[in-house]
Amino acid sequence: MLSLLVIFAVGCKDPLAEMAKIMEQQQLTVEPNPLELHGGNVGFTLSAKLPVKMMKKGITYGLEVDYVSGDITKFTKGKDGNKPDGVTKAGVIELEGDKYAGGTEEPKVSKKMNFAYEDKHEQGFVIITGVASKGKKSKRFGPIGVMSAGNPVVGVATTSRLVRNPVDGISNAAGKSPFAYAQDGWTKESDKTTSYNINFEQGSARVTATTGDNKNTIDLAKATFKAMASQFAKVDNIPEFKANGASSHSPEGRVAINQNLPGQRSSAVGNQMKMMMKAFDYGKKVKKFDFQFDNKTLEATWPEFKTLVQGSSLNEDQKTEVVGIVDGSGGFVEKEKKLQGLAYYNTMMDEIYPKMRYAKMDITVPGQAKTKADMENMLDKIVKGEEPADKLTETEFLYMAANNPNYTNRVKWLEKAVTKYDTWKVNNNLGAAYLDVALLTKDNSYVDKALASFEKAKGKKESGEIYYNMGMAYLMKGDNAKAEESFKKAVEIGAGDNPAMTGLLNGIKGYYAIQQATSRDDGKYKEAYELLASAASTVPNYFNKGLAYLLEANDYEQAKASFNAAAKMNDKDATTFYALAVVAARQGNEGELTQNLKKAVELKSDLKAKALKDAEFFKYKTKASFMDAIK
Known part of the structure; x- marks a missing residue:
């Protein structure tokens, strides 16, 4: 005014x-x-x-x-x-x-x-x-x-020209990447329960491969234990199992024998499973396994017997007659004798009784048995060529890479992953890892590698992550036109089901909203700081949020708070302190102006010349404090 x-x-x-x-x-x-x-x-x-x-x-x-x-x-x-x-x-x-x-x-x-x-x-x-x-x-x-x-x-x-593109001032030195990694999809697996059924000969508790479908069951159990054991680097990392089972007997035979037979059969199945575990290096854990069996004897077997009767080839009158005997008066032996007197007893002996001579075990394996240590050990072997890449799933590769703060490791691991899983996610994340290495080491040869990976990923599926990363890569190469083209495509596609992408895209939208503003009050600065309020936590996003408040000129305290957040992330960022000096000038705070401008000039001497001709500081240019700040 x-x-x-x-x-x-x-x-x-x-x-x-x-x-x-x-x-x-x-x-x-x-x-x-x-x-x-x-x-x-x-x-x-x-x-x-x-x-x-x-x-x-x-x-x-x-x-x-x-x-x-x-x-x-x-x-x-x-x-x-x-x-x-x-x-x-x-x-x-x-x-x-x-x-x-x-x-x-x-x-x-x-x-x-x-x-x-x-x-x-x-x-x-x-x-x-x-x-x-x-x-x-x-x-x-x-x-x-x-x-x-x-x-x-x-x-x-010309304070509006301080707006910072999404690459300007970013850092990944603390292990947090500013690039877009596709979601790995890794979640803790649910507990998995597998049932193993073993059938026995009449009156026997001996496990034989020739009875029923026992051979297939035994082979399946062996293959399962072997496959699981091979996934773990150390025996001590093998998860503990919980096994629950049941055993039974068919109604015929002496009571004394039938009373003991289910227990003997459950023990036989348990011993069979333990033998398999020992064969595949589960020995150290076997003693901790919890085997619990429900051994059904005599009257306790009738409910299951009646269920089998209903599923048999007997006609309805025969089924009714059998159930009537079982539910009628008399003891176990008396009922069995009545059954033996039925004209169709042999049919029951063929279809029903063999199914009562069993022991079954349900083994529950805790979900997500592999630990991060297991997977990292396997990754080390894969990188060295000691194990093939398919020892880990695509999801496991993506999860381990995205959660490892060592960007060189990310590159090594994902370079191996792409040999087995040539998917858009692996190629995108490999490109993002290349950009992280380029940012950290200042070796721009990795930017070209990243762009090659993004092109491969784009050929498999177009996603917001890919185009966002391409925009960042082009900015790192100084190609603003291609960067803007890529960012617009990323915004058009959107974040999909990746929550982290929302924050990255909001940073882009806020950046462009500031550039589109033509006055203090055309609404673009408000749009910008509202978007940037939920943008990814990066120096340029915090800075641009503060700049939007500053340029709108309605809330200088909000501007100062956002600039201070940027300075907290990088206390060597000269432009942030220069912006804080502008805020102080507008508020008439000569002390803060001097303090921040002096810090900015100390970090970047080129800002001295800018400050001397900056209209923001015109009324302070004759003051000794201003001259002291830029000397």
Whole structure:
């Protein structure tokens, strides 16, 4: 906000000159002060308050507002309205005397003005030329430089150009990558239960491969134990099993034998399983296994017997008769004798009784048996060529790489993974790992490797992760056009089911929203800081959030908080401290301005020259504290 007094001297004795004589002064205000660059535009509002008796009927009064590039000290107040060469037009205010003549209130008018910014405009000043006209006759006054509190209004604040692209200032030194890794899909597996059923000959508790389907069951159990054991680097890492089982007997035979037979059969199955475990190096854990069996004897076998009857080939009358015997009066032996007297007893002996001579075991394996140590040990062997890549699943490769802070390891592991799992996720994550190594080591040869991986990934599936990473890679190569093209594609595709992508894309959206702003109040800065509030935690995202608040000029404390968050992440970032100095200048806090500007210049000496010509600091440039900060 500036108030200024403009006096146009007129020495003519004509109607226009008479108007000028009674025009003692006109008051003008300009917002903002200093002028500010937003996007490619310098916009401001000029308000004029004119003396009540200045305007006469039939006379039109105008103010031509221009910006002059160059040194204000070389400007000389003009006469007859002759402007210096190379002025840039900003706007014109016109007032009709007929509208205001005879009024009692001072005429007031405001108008928004702007001009397209060029680099030559950073240093310059505003001039005003007055024009009074009546019919075909007119007179021009000035131009003069606009003054504010005795100082010329000079320069354009280019603070909006501090906006930082998503690569500017990022770091992965703490082990957190700023690039987009596809979700690995790794989750803790649910407990897995497998049932093993062994059938026995009549009256026997001996396990034989030739009975029923025992051979297939035994082979399946062996293969399962062998496959599981081979996944673990150490015997001690093999998970403990919990085994529950049941055993039974068929109704025929002596009671004394049947009472003991289920227990004997369950022990036989348990011993068979233990033998398999020992054969595949489970010995150290076998004693901790929990084997629990429900040994069904005599009357306890009837419920299962009746179920088998219902599923047999007996007709409905026969089934009813059998169930009637079982549910009728008498003891176990008496009921068995009645069954033996049935004409279709042999059918039951063939179809039902053999199914009662069993022992079964349900073995539960805890989910996700492999530990990170197991998988890392296997990865080491795979990298050395001691084991093939298929010893780990794609999900396990992706999970281990994404959660390892050593980016070189990520590259080594994923380079092996892609030989077996040539998927979009593996290729994308390998490219992201290459970018992490490039960022950490400053070896840009890895950027080209990354782009090659992203091209392969894109050929398999287009995803937001791939295009985001391509945008980052192109920025690292300095190709802003291709970077913008890739980022737009990433935003178009979206985050999908990857929550981390939402934060990365919000950072991109916020960055472009700042660039699209054309004024303080067009809504773009608000859009930007709202997006950046949920963006990934990176220096450029925190910085841009603070910059959006600063450029909107409504909440400098929020701007300061965001800049401080960026400084906390990287206390060697000169641009962040420079921005904090700008905030302090706008708040009139000379102490914080000096402190932050001094820190910025110490970290990056080039900022001294910028500060000297920065319109943000114009009113401080003659102060000793400012000069001390940039010395």
